Amino acid sequence: MESQKNYKSFWNDKASTVQGALIAVDGSTNEEVARLTGAHSGRQVAIALDLQPGDRVLELGCGVGRIGREIAPRIAHWEGCDISANMLAVARERLAAFPNVGLTELHRASLQPLPDASFDKAYCIAVFIHMDKEDMYLYLEDMARVLKPGGLVFFDTWNISSKVGWQRYALEIEQYRNADHAARKDVARNQFSSPEEVRLYLDHAGFDVLFLAAESPWVQAVAVRRGEGVDVEALRARAQAAAADIAYSPTWTGLFSGVLDVASGRRAPADLWQARFAEPGGDEETIMFRAWFREMWNHNASAWGPAPT
Numbered sequence: 001m002e003s004q005k006n007y008k009s010f011w012n013d014k015a016s017t018v019q020g021a022l023i024a025v026d027g028s029t030n031e032e033v034a035r036l037t038g039a040h041s042g043r044q045v046a047i048a049l050d051l052q053p054g055d056r057v058l059e060l061g062c063g064v065g066r067i068g069r070e071i072a073p074r075i076a077h078w079e080g081c082d083i084s085a086n087m088l089a090v091a092r093e094r095l096a097a098f099p100n101v102g103l104t105e106l107h108r109a110s111l112q113p114l115p116d117a118s119f120d121k122a123y124c125i126a127v128f129i130h131m132d133k134e135d136m137y138l139y140l141e142d143m144a145r146v147l148k149p150g151g152l153v154f155f156d157t158w159n160i161s162s163k164v165g166w167q168r169y170a171l172e173i174e175q176y177r178n179a180d181h182a183a184r185k186d187v188a189r190n191q192f193s194s195p196e197e198v199r200l201y202l203d204h205a206g207f208d209v210l211f212l213a214a215e216s217p218w219v220q221a222v223a224v225r226r227g228e229g230v231d232v233e234a235l236r237a238r239a240q241a242a243a244a245d246i247a248y249s250p251t252w253t254g255l256f257s258g259v260l261d262v263a264s265g266r267r268a269p270a271d272l273w274q275a276r277f278a279e280p281g282g283d284e285e286t287i288m289f290r291a292w293f294r295e296m297w298n299h300n301a302s303a304w305g306p307a308p309t
């Protein structure tokens, strides 16, 4: 398709309406669900980066500001960058109440509009999964440039080495089994990495790895920009002590695996609902997933039938 030839047109198309933008960032079909999932991701980011009130923080691929909306109130400055002007327009509306927010449109795999050593922390969630590895690497190099020495970075990518990561990859493979090889693949299709690969990219881009979570379908990396006098061991000890609050839990992974079974047609949505969500309440992740899955069901009601109330 002509419109899918580059990242910018792909994501601008997805974000041509507010609901389209919300769905494209994490499958949230409305503001209420985006707030719930944003709070969950925001907590992971805050802990991984040890956010402090004086911090200047960069988000690469900020989308609608799903996460920025949750962390902007607790830091000095939040800068959201994105390739899509339409995504940024939604973020501008959603974050209008916060005076400490900046938004920057990007045009290639570069943070060129931003000065060297101008941020304390940076993060990038559910973005590298949608780009070529060369572009992920170029962005990592530039994140090292805009971070101060000793600055922390947190990001994720699909984990091909985990059981549920492979389950997600299998969904992707099926789309291409009988594909027309005369046509180029969608530029923003899902991409997968191993933890070892992520370690290599970080090392070459100028970071020391502090913590890599790799048990869930995500590789999640916390790293520090190298610099003189940076106490890597102390930073590593802090990040590793916070591991359980940064990594996706076994509960999250199990719920996600159930959703993949539904998405691949191997399990009826009602069966997953009955097994995991019919009983009210539960832990924070179950409550979040229940709301997310119910709204996804509402969105697919023409195929799945009416969603539970």
Ligand SMILES: C[S@@+](CC[C@H](N)C(=O)[O-])C[C@H]1O[C@@H](n2cnc3c(N)ncnc32)[C@H](O)[C@@H]1O
Binding pocket: 007, 011, 024, 025, 026, 060, 061, 062, 063, 064, 065, 066, 067, 081, 082, 083, 084, 087, 106, 108, 109, 124, 125, 126, 127, 130, 131, 135
């Ligand atoms: C799945 S969304 C995630 C948004 C946000 N990080 C979140 O978790 O809510 C991916 C975002 O990355 C942006 N993006 C995709 N490719 C990009 C690129 N090459 N450079 C910068 N941003 C990109 C998209 O426009 C979109 O807003």
